[in-house]
Amino acid sequence: MMTALSELQALLGEGGLLQAPTHDLAAYEKDWRGRYRGRALAVARPASTEQVAQVLRCCARHGIAVVPQGGNTGLVGGGVPDGSGRQILLSLQRMQAVRALDAHNLTLTVEAGCTLQAVQDAAAAQGLLFPLSLASQGSCTLGGNLASNAGGTQVLRYGNARELCLGLEVVTAQGEIWQGLSGLRKDNTGYDLRDLFIGSEGTLGVITAATLKLFARPRAQMTALAACPDLDSALGLLSLARHQAAAALTGFELMNAFSLALLGRHFPPLHQPLAPCAWTVLLELSDSESEAHAQSQFEAILSEALSQGLVSDAAVAQSLAQSQAMWQLRESIPLAQSKEGLNIKHDIALPLSRIPAFVLETDAALAQAFPGVRMVCFGHLGDGNLHYNVQAAEGVPPQEFLTQHEAAINRLVYDAVQRYEGSISAEHGIGQLKREDLAARKSPVALNLMRAIKAALDPQGLLNPGRLL
Amino acid sequence: MMTALSELQALLGEGGLLQAPTHDLAAYEKDWRGRYRGRALAVARPASTEQVAQVLRCCARHGIAVVPQGGNTGLVGGGVPDGSGRQILLSLQRMQAVRALDAHNLTLTVEAGCTLQAVQDAAAAQGLLFPLSLASQGSCTLGGNLASNAGGTQVLRYGNARELCLGLEVVTAQGEIWQGLSGLRKDNTGYDLRDLFIGSEGTLGVITAATLKLFARPRAQMTALAACPDLDSALGLLSLARHQAAAALTGFELMNAFSLALLGRHFPPLHQPLAPCAWTVLLELSDSESEAHAQSQFEAILSEALSQGLVSDAAVAQSLAQSQAMWQLRESIPLAQSKEGLNIKHDIALPLSRIPAFVLETDAALAQAFPGVRMVCFGHLGDGNLHYNVQAAEGVPPQEFLTQHEAAINRLVYDAVQRYEGSISAEHGIGQLKREDLAARKSPVALNLMRAIKAALDPQGLLNPGRLL
Numbered sequence: 040m041m042t043a044l045s046e047l048q049a050l051l052g053e054g055g056l057l058q059a060p061t062h063d064l065a066a067y068e069k070d071w072r073g074r075y076r077g078r079a080l081a082v083a084r085p086a087s088t089e090q091v092a093q094v095l096r097c098c099a100r101h102g103i104a105v106v107p108q109g110g111n112t113g114l115v116g117g118g119v120p121d122g123s124g125r126q127i128l129l130s131l132q133r134m135q136a137v138r139a140l141d142a143h144n145l146t147l148t149v150e151a152g153c154t155l156q157a158v159q160d161a162a163a164a165q166g167l168l169f170p171l172s173l174a175s176q177g178s179c180t181l182g183g184n185l186a187s188n189a190g191g192t193q194v195l196r197y198g199n200a201r202e203l204c205l206g207l208e209v210v211t212a213q214g215e216i217w218q219g220l221s222g223l224r225k226d227n228t229g230y231d232l233r234d235l236f237i238g239s240e241g242t243l244g245v246i247t248a249a250t251l252k253l254f255a256r257p258r259a260q261m262t263a264l265a266a267c268p269d270l271d272s273a274l275g276l277l278s279l280a281r282h283q284a285a286a287a288l289t290g291f292e293l294m295n296a297f298s299l300a301l302l303g304r305h306f307p308p309l310h311q312p313l314a315p316c317a318w319t320v321l322l323e324l325s326d327s328e329s330e331a332h333a334q335s336q337f338e339a340i341l342s343e344a345l346s347q348g349l350v351s352d353a354a355v356a357q358s359l360a361q362s363q364a365m366w367q368l369r370e371s372i373p374l375a376q377s378k379e380g381l382n383i384k385h386d387i388a389l390p391l392s393r394i395p396a397f398v399l400e401t402d403a404a405l406a407q408a409f410p411g412v413r414m415v416c417f418g419h420l421g422d423g424n425l426h427y428n429v430q431a432a433e434g435v436p437p438q439e440f441l442t443q444h445e446a447a448i449n450r451l452v453y454d455a456v457q458r459y460e461g462s463i464s465a466e467h468g469i470g471q472l473k474r475e476d477l478a479a480r481k482s483p484v485a486l487n488l489m490r491a492i493k494a495a496l497d498p499q500g501l502l503n504p505g506r507l508l
Numbered sequence: 509m510m511t512a513l514s515e516l517q518a519l520l521g522e523g524g525l526l527q528a529p530t531h532d533l534a535a536y537e538k539d540w541r542g543r544y545r546g547r548a549l550a551v552a553r554p555a556s557t558e559q560v561a562q563v564l565r566c567c568a569r570h571g572i573a574v575v576p577q578g579g580n581t582g583l584v585g586g587g588v589p590d591g592s593g594r595q596i597l598l599s600l601q602r603m604q605a606v607r608a609l610d611a612h613n614l615t616l617t618v619e620a621g622c623t624l625q626a627v628q629d630a631a632a633a634q635g636l637l638f639p640l641s642l643a644s645q646g647s648c649t650l651g652g653n654l655a656s657n658a659g660g661t662q663v664l665r666y667g668n669a670r671e672l673c674l675g676l677e678v679v680t681a682q683g684e685i686w687q688g689l690s691g692l693r694k695d696n697t698g699y700d701l702r703d704l705f706i707g708s709e710g711t712l713g714v715i716t717a718a719t720l721k722l723f724a725r726p727r728a729q730m731t732a733l734a735a736c737p738d739l740d741s742a743l744g745l746l747s748l749a750r751h752q753a754a755a756a757l758t759g760f761e762l763m764n765a766f767s768l769a770l771l772g773r774h775f776p777p778l779h780q781p782l783a784p785c786a787w788t789v790l791l792e793l794s795d796s797e798s799e800a801h802a803q804s805q806f807e808a809i810l811s812e813a814l815s816q817g818l819v820s821d822a823a824v825a826q827s828l829a830q831s832q833a834m835w836q837l838r839e840s841i842p843l844a845q846s847k848e849g850l851n852i853k854h855d856i857a858l859p860l861s862r863i864p865a866f867v868l869e870t871d872a873a874l875a876q877a878f879p880g881v882r883m884v885c886f887g888h889l890g891d892g893n894l895h896y897n898v899q900a901a902e903g904v905p906p907q908e909f910l911t912q913h914e915a916a917i918n919r920l921v922y923d924a925v926q927r928y929e930g931s932i933s934a935e936h937g938i939g940q941l942k943r944e945d946l947a948a949r950k951s952p953v954a955l956n957l958m959r960a961i962k963a964a965l966d967p968q969g970l971l972n973p974g975r976l977l
Contacts, residue, residue, distance in 0.1 A: 141859060142861075144861045190694050201700070216953065217953045217954055218953070223892060223931050223934075224892055225888075225935050226857055226931040227656065227931070228950060229707075229938065229954065229958050229977070230707065230961055230962075231670070231704060234703035235704055238699065281724045285794075286755030286756070325754075389692070390691045391612050392610050392613045462694065462696070462697055465695065468696045482687060484687070486698075487684075489698050491964040492961060493699075494964065495961055496961075
């Protein structure tokens, strides 16, 4: 290991390799939620793809495991080292170049360490749009977004990170560089390596750069809030909005009454335009014509929804500031939830048609098994993706609640998700957090296929071991 | 082999196994273009996923290779047996069930042997849209569409077959059934097996069913033709149309002057609304509001394009019949080309921004090396996908031309495609036809990754051997 470290030091030069105690590695060794805290042999900070390849070749030679890390904003412990002190933490944060923007081809090639915000800004500087949008966009990196196939608030229209990527540059476990930075919309020349690396959470290769899809910027973006009496009505509204606005419908977010009540408690200055109701939907239209056109679309959708009884009340934003305030309501829910105290998060996806029955049944089962628990249910209804979070009963100390009930609550929720043909990880990935759940719940055939692929591409098992599989 | 055949006969029953000379296997053994003609040990026609699994287990036990086949409409010889008489042709045509349609979830689950037309019809019967659209849709099957990641005329808006599929059911080389028929828009639980099987041309597993994305049907579809003086103008028009119409722009097809001249020669009754020009573009708008709205969008786009000099003339369809007639022009080009005689086809993709220079340079190089050759250049410009086909000089016997020059012309074209960072197979796949080109032109790192995956999933090498890799 000492040989390996001195080789890495020589490869990466000053500032390229950080070791304790000379350097404080804490920021790399623990995740931001404080659930995972490891210890790295060292932190390697390569500045180029060639350096990443050299690091991986060196680690392969010496049999040292490598944990890739981007902005360290993940939610499942996929990017921090284990406690052994024998893993190299490979930070991509120095690789931040915007390599190329092709406005006619609507593509942007960036290095893995670019923050999502920087990618959005590079597109915007040319009057174009990179639509991936997440709460952590100021610090999460594109490499991490792709390694975890990030979702966010624009998936309904533009898809997950996977759908927004045309090509990748990847360093393999053997330290070879796969140059797959294609800007092509169509390319049927062999297996889809790109999509295999996307979402593999650093266990099959290290993404060093990507070519991304850009879009024309819409002329107007407008939002509205709608009060729905139940989830069937919310789905009816979705269906109606889709038929009326098609791809112009870029957001369809759900918030239950308790989510908004928490906002009222912890962020009283946030204005809530509608009276409390069972379910509030935030709709967003992105219009290529004009604000007036978006407004008339909203009027058509919402008046039809009112007359069908799908909606009991609605408010259309009259300005950009009002639109942003509506989004702020939706985006402040996780913060309000933290202020209320620790809670048990479930990032689940379900077929849309099964969501009403799932929520009714699972809410009831939780209420019966854990009297007084409070459900914070919100998320990307248009994608079938709910953040179905469980907060302790009023007055119950959250930490105690988690210690006693987290495992049983997870089991109850995930059992229901499986019965309803859903996913136990819609957009956050598996990492360490859900690795055992995946092993227990995924079909053995699927797991065997995944293990065969892992063994084929990383036979030494050095890439992010103990994550995902 | 005789043991295997009697086992298969017992498994599949009457009509489930066809053997020569009792049955005429010709329709299964040759491709429709007549380029490939093989000889099968037998044709297995399973009627269920379980039967497919039994066939594959039997073949794995006996070490017999299997060639999956759908509608046998492929263009690269991927679905016909070799000449050895030792391969089982596995036809999926008896598996035609529409298993489920979920209108709220916008998903449709069908078996692999459904024709594309049947899938479109099942969606339309519920007022919904399955947008994949190809010339062969009456006979090609969904399984084949996915195995080859088919493209077609709606990719600009809806993506390739890959983007239209949410989940798969696949039988592995070992005869296990992977039940991955998810109807979820988001599911980050492990490696993307779905996209690995899609486009793998039957070499990694046999697709038996799929869950597909559906869309709201647009209220109106309208087309227009525009005359562009050069390819830069055509790209300028594309950019303008995208900014104005965003996702409502569902088609942007290109035709060069000679393509339309061939139509005039071989299909004189087809009305050509515009006077001959260097490049003609067919635009399609799919409008969620009304025909009038689509019409006003076209007027805005085309008047702006005329004033910018991107377009010298244009015609907007005034009726559904006129729209269909415009599409018929585009779709009749391959037929007109066959009537003109054998030709050398190239299904290529390029970054959009590089298309004008590629075409200028390659047209000139071909004209110099092969005086008098006539270029039939048309295709899906919006996707960067050209059918860049070379027809013998006027009066030169086509077969002679092919025999003498096909290899050299392919080399010239594919060398240029590589220089311009394009793909030698945009939407048709590799099969037998381009297998050697792939091996010669794909990066060794990519080929090694593909071979490692193939060896991991099909260690006996029994699935569609000699195709793709």
